[in-house]
Amino acid sequence: xxxLVAALFGFGMAINACLFVPQAWRLWKTRDARGLSVLSFAGxxxxxFIGALHGxxxxxxxxxWGMIATLVTCGSITLLALRSSEAAPVxxxxxxxxxxxxxMTTRQFAHTxxxxxxxACG
Numbered sequence: 001x002x003x004l005v006a007a008l009f010g011f012g013m014a015i016n017a018c019l020f021v022p023q024a025w026r027l028w029k030t031r032d033a034r035g036l037s038v039l040s041f042a043g044x045x046x047x048x049f050i051g052a053l054h055g056x057x058x059x060x061x062x063x064x065w066g067m068i069a070t071l072v073t074c075g076s077i078t079l080l081a082l083r084s085s086e087a088a089p090v091x092x093x094x095x096x097x098x099x100x101x102x103x104m105t106t107r108q109f110a111h112t113x114x115x116x117x118x119x120a121c122g
Contacts, residue, residue, distance in 0.1 A: 006062050013066020020073035027077060033084035041078040045071060 027033060048071040055064030 010062035017069035024076045027080040033081040
């Protein structure tokens with residue numbers, strides 16, 4: 001029975017590692033880390049590293065290898081998110097969000113620092 005539970009735990013840890021793969025794939029393809037908390041993923045990585053060390057010292061190799069696999073997949077998300085957030089261009093808006101363009105006067109639009117005006121300015 002003990003071996004069965006250990007095997008199920010190891011299988012569960014492998015599934016846990018696989019759960020991070022779609023997120024890593026999306027980050028790799030889009031290079032868009034919006035909506036991700038790098039701090040949360042860094043916390044996950046820390047806990048997974050500590051869990052792997054615990055498995056090693058307790059000679060629980062299913063736990064150790066499961067945590068290492070999860071650390072690799074989750075860590076890839078963390079690294080990709082950090083890289084994507086550094087490479088993301090700073091977006092600046094010409095129009096303040098509080099003023100819809102259809103209700104903006106020419107003076108208000110000129111105040112935004114734009115060098116041109118649109119037809120909707122009244």
